[in-house]
Amino acid sequence: MLLAIDCGNTNTVFSVYDDDTALCTFRTSTHHARTADAYFTWFSTLLKHHRIEPDITEAVISSTVPRVVFNLRVFCDQYFGCRPLVVGKPDCLLPGQPRVDQGTIVGPDRLVNTAGAFDRHGGNLIVVDFGTATTFDVAGHDGAYVGGVIAPGVNLSLEALHMAAAALPHVDITKPQRVVGTNTVACMQSGVFWGYVGLVKEICARIKAERDQNMKIIATGGLAPLFAQTEDLFDVIEDDLTMHGLTVIHKYNKDKAE
Ligand SMILES: Nc1ncnc2c1ncn2[C@@H]1O[C@H](COP(=O)(O)OP(=O)(O)OP(=O)(O)O)[C@@H](O)[C@H]1O
Numbered sequence: 001m002l003l004a005i006d007c008g009n010t011n012t013v014f015s016v017y018d019d020d021t022a023l024c025t026f027r028t029s030t031h032h033a034r035t036a037d038a039y040f041t042w043f044s045t046l047l048k049h050h051r052i053e054p055d056i057t058e059a060v061i062s063s064t065v066p067r068v069v070f071n072l073r074v075f076c077d078q079y080f081g082c083r084p085l086v087v088g089k090p091d092c093l094l095p096g097q098p099r100v101d102q103g104t105i106v107g108p109d110r111l112v113n114t115a116g117a118f119d120r121h122g123g124n125l126i127v128v129d130f131g132t133a134t135t136f137d138v139a140g141h142d143g144a145y146v147g148g149v150i151a152p153g154v155n156l157s158l159e160a161l162h163m164a165a166a167a168l169p170h171v172d173i174t175k176p177q178r179v180v181g182t183n184t185v186a187c188m189q190s191g192v193f194w195g196y197v198g199l200v201k202e203i204c205a206r207i208k209a210e211r212d213q214n215m216k217i218i219a220t221g222g223l224a225p226l227f228a229q230t231e232d233l234f235d236v237i238e239d240d241l242t243m244h245g246l247t248v249i250h251k252y253n254k255d256k257a258e
């Protein structure tokens, strides 16, 4: 069985796959100092709780935080006796070579999103990922990553207001009833919620215009459903897109090695 680990700047997600079926998915916050033993304590406790006894023999990792990879490698080695495939490392092959400026290191999560979305939907896609940052990953006709857009994350934007302005509280994102807020919290939620609706619309329209093509828009990340409530921003929402991309890249490398 395959252990797929998606390590973001805020959260790290573990999924165990038996072929194409995800048996379980667990989430923890990302900490570079977490040791291999600490990962195992957490992971094995959750497996026990869910009465799952997986036979993990392979692992694949995508990490936007380079420092955590060392401990995750040790974790895979010590507890499952395997050497994980790490997306972005020279020995990890990608189904399509990224077409970016020389010297650019594309975030592995974006490469993985692109691979996962191409596998399910074919080429000419925009993947919108509402994570710590809000990213737009563009897949060409052949599924290769051809560039994108990085905007501040939704929660990050709200947090920035709180941090920078003494009178602005910590606020959670939600869809406000109206645009014109009649209290501070509603005003902040309106600014960020409707601001992001506009941001997504504008960026996707400009990407389509720039590439002179109609492109399918796939959304992923915890906040995608919230933004889908309102308007036709996306063609599809897939909460497991990054994990699926990890299985696709893992399979691609395995097939190539045979
Ligand atoms: N219904 C919801 N309302 C408010 N926030 C939500 C909701 N569902 C998920 N979230 C939040 O959405 C955010 C985005 O989640 P996601 O897992 O996509 O990214 P993340 O873990 O924040 O970022 P990264 O992947 O970069 O670590 C998280 O902070 C999560 O707590």
Ligand SMILES: CC(C)(CO)[C@@H](O)C(=O)NCCC(=O)O
Pocket (backbone or CB within 6 Å): 008, 009, 064, 105, 106, 107, 108, 109, 110, 131, 132, 133, 135, 150
């Ligand atoms: C943009 C983030 C933070 C989104 O998770 C990540 O993909 C990253 O660190 N990227 C590196 C720069 C780039 O993708 O061009």
Ligand SMILES: [K+]
Pocket (backbone or CB within 6 Å): 008, 109, 129, 131, 221, 242
């Ligand atoms: K993510």
